[in-house]
Amino acid sequence: MNYEIQNKNDFLTGSYIVVKIPENELDQCALYTIQSEHPDFILPFHYKSSDGQIEFVYKVGTLCKLQYFSGELTPKEYADLWQSLLKPLLECADWFMNPCSFLLNVDHLYYDKNKKAIRYIYVPSAYGCSGYDAFFEMAVEISKMVTVSDSTLENKVLRAIIKDFNPVEFLQMLKDHVTECTTYSDVAPVLEYHDLPESSVIENKSTDESIIEIMPEIDIVKRIKMREASGFKLFGRRSKRKKTPYTGFLTESSLISLPERSVIDTDLEEFYRFPVSDKEKQLEVIDITNITQSTSIISEGPGLKYVGYAHLPPSIQIILSEGEMFTIGRFDAAVGKKQSDFEFDKKTRAVSRRHAVIERDIDGYKIVDLSSSAGTFINNKKLPPNTPHGLETGCRVSFGNSGADYVWDVS
Numbered sequence: 001m002n003y004e005i006q007n008k009n010d011f012l013t014g015s016y017i018v019v020k021i022p023e024n025e026l027d028q029c030a031l032y033t034i035q036s037e038h039p040d041f042i043l044p045f046h047y048k049s050s051d052g053q054i055e056f057v058y059k060v061g062t063l064c065k066l067q068y069f070s071g072e073l074t075p076k077e078y079a080d081l082w083q084s085l086l087k088p089l090l091e092c093a094d095w096f097m098n099p100c101s102f103l104l105n106v107d108h109l110y111y112d113k114n115k116k117a118i119r120y121i122y123v124p125s126a127y128g129c130s131g132y133d134a135f136f137e138m139a140v141e142i143s144k145m146v147t148v149s150d151s152t153l154e155n156k157v158l159r160a161i162i163k164d165f166n167p168v169e170f171l172q173m174l175k176d177h178v179t180e181c182t183t184y185s186d187v188a189p190v191l192e193y194h195d196l197p198e199s200s201v202i203e204n205k206s207t208d209e210s211i212i213e214i215m216p217e218i219d220i221v222k223r224i225k226m227r228e229a230s231g232f233k234l235f236g237r238r239s240k241r242k243k244t245p246y247t248g249f250l251t252e253s254s255l256i257s258l259p260e261r262s263v264i265d266t267d268l269e270e271f272y273r274f275p276v277s278d279k280e281k282q283l284e285v286i287d288i289t290n291i292t293q294s295t296s297i298i299s300e301g302p303g304l305k306y307v308g309y310a311h312l313p314p315s316i317q318i319i320l321s322e323g324e325m326f327t328i329g330r331f332d333a334a335v336g337k338k339q340s341d342f343e344f345d346k347k348t349r350a351v352s353r354r355h356a357v358i359e360r361d362i363d364g365y366k367i368v369d370l371s372s373s374a375g376t377f378i379n380n381k382k383l384p385p386n387t388p389h390g391l392e393t394g395c396r397v398s399f400g401n402s403g404a405d406y407v408w409d410v411s
Helices: 028-037 075-095 132-145 151-162 167-190 220-230 278-285
Strands: 005-010 014-022 045-050 053-059 071-073 110-112 117-119 146-148 201-203 210-212 303-306 315-317 325-330 342-344 356-361 364-369 376-378 396-399 405-409
Touching: 028 075, 071 075, 075 117, 075 132, 075 146, 075 151, 075 167, 132 146, 132 151, 146 151, 151 167, 364 376
Parallel strands: 071 146, 325 342
Antiparallel strands: 005 014, 014 053, 045 053, 110 117, 201 210, 303 315, 303 405, 325 356, 356 364, 376 396, 396 405
């Protein structure tokens, strides 16, 4: 059953999600358990009754949409992401919750940067608001939105989603793959002499012993360990209570009463192919993620023009189709990889590594602050986090308070 979902933004208090359901469809048992135990995988909410309707108000607060954190992950980060997405659906029965009552849509998945965990919106309805179709479509969108540096793992995930997607087996496959990679990285540096090419063994001039040196073709093992050591993982703490996995919603026998899953009749390559958008065509010409403070851009079309006093890029060109987004942040040497569409130099003060995002919808361009440390300002007014604010020609956009000041121009 579909319920009306509204987004409400308050300039002072931030963003809210409002869902209304008929009062006679309320799941009293789930509501009582949620209020008493506060599961950490759902957004907190309050509710009120009016005219036979129950209105649930979910406060987004400092949480950001998961869409804003898309990008390439290491195998372990990738596995942790899927685990944090699927575990709540498998274990929610411990709180008398129904997996069909989760809003299974990427637009309503939120990421807690502090606890590094996914948060769902849960509607305490006896009849639910989602089915297997929604669950399958969410998995497909996540697989396209988030990539992994391991192409073998990426292919395994895509095949598992297309062919009889079973979350329990899926999570086990991810665990086995990451364990196998970790085991290989642990044993590779101590390979026996006869396992290495002759050029890999050099003589120690100071002793009579031989030293085994791993050649560049084997250095990929070291690089994998370094990436995993420096990355973040998207998985919150687990409950200390003993869990009994719930598989009713996610097993073949339980899907009889739910809508049939969409059938994809194309091969894997066609399934994962993306159309080249205007934004991507532009990025082929100008790779703005590699801009440094001494790089200039000739802006043609919508974008931000610099008006500050520090030595920063003079313009940031932003070409978006309706429904697309453009993330802005600061390069983080500790992570060592791209995290935003545009990144200021690592020395740029007051700009967070994930600072803001610009979106385009039917009403035009909007900017959202991603709970940045120093904030995002429009005409010197600080924006509440995670709240879209319209961009008008000539408005002043400031990222932090240290001179990263730009003017929005659509000419």
